[in-house]
Amino acid sequence: MDRRAVIKALTATVVLLAGQTASSLPAAEAASGGGGWTVQTLEAFADTLVPGQRRFSGDHAIAGVVQGPGAVQAGAVQLLQSPDLPLHPFLPGIAALLNTRATGYAARNLIWLPLTRPAFVGLSFSHRTELVxxxxxxxxxxxxxxxxxxxxSGLAFDSASGCDTAEATSQQHPGLAWLGFPPPDADGLWRFPQHSYGRALADLHPKTTYSGSPV
Structure with missing residues (x-):
């Protein structure tokens, strides 16, 4: 795998997400589970960073160490897989690299890995955390x-990256809803009539202009 190309694709993905228009990327939908080894590996990695609860009995990708949604439910893998981003072709290689590292970790620590799932998915949450x-x-x-x-992975949960924010809040995006992110006003804009500490922190300088600027 060309590591330089992977890093370029990852960096370009961050830049595109930072500068996207409101509707430039499809909304991330919560994963339903299953998928190939690449998807399972990426889900397990995202769940290690922002853990969530299992989606169904026998969900191996999500360790289920907490209650509530995590990065997987918030659409982290769907975000990475978006055809509008340059990262998609590199995901199998990234997953294979992570599983190689997991295999080496398991060998060093004498951990038996099941053959029916990816190596990283076969690790317990504590071992996933130590490896990561x-x-x-x-x-x-x-x-x-x-x-x-x-x-x-964090952006998918914290800010619903890849989604229109107003649309994400109206659809109860798992990450934004869990964080208590407020919905916009009726016109789709956010205003904050209550802000700051709610009290004056210093006396106003007598020469301060009407706009709030010092003379």
Whole structure:
């Protein structure tokens, strides 16, 4: 796998998401489970960063260590798979790389991995967390890949990246709803009539202009 190309695709994905128009990407929908080994591996990685509850009995990709939605339910994998982003062709390689790292981790720690699921998915949540923590070590050759992939997983949950925000709130996006993100006003805009600390933090300078600027 060309690591430089992967990093370029990941970086371009972040840039596109930061500068997207409101309707430039399809809305991320909660994953329903299943899928191939690439999808399961990416789900397990996203769930390690932002854990959620299992979607069904026998859900191996999501470890189910918490109650409530996580990155998977918030559409992290659907975001990564969007055909409007340059990352999609590299996802099988990224998943294979993560599973290779998981296999090595399991061998070093004498952990038996089931043959019916990807190596990373076969690890317990505590082992997934330990492995992923090591991926961010300063000396790790693939550190940038995991850093940007983690950023994208978090963005899917925290900000519904890839979705129109007003539409995401109206559809009860799992991440925004869990965080209590407020809906917009009737015209689709957000206003904050109550803000700051609710009290004056200092006396107003007598020469302050009407616009609030100092003289």
């Amino acid at each position: 923590s090591g991926l961010f070590d300063a000396g790790d050759v693939d550190r940038q890949i995991w850093q940007i992939l983690s950023l994208l």
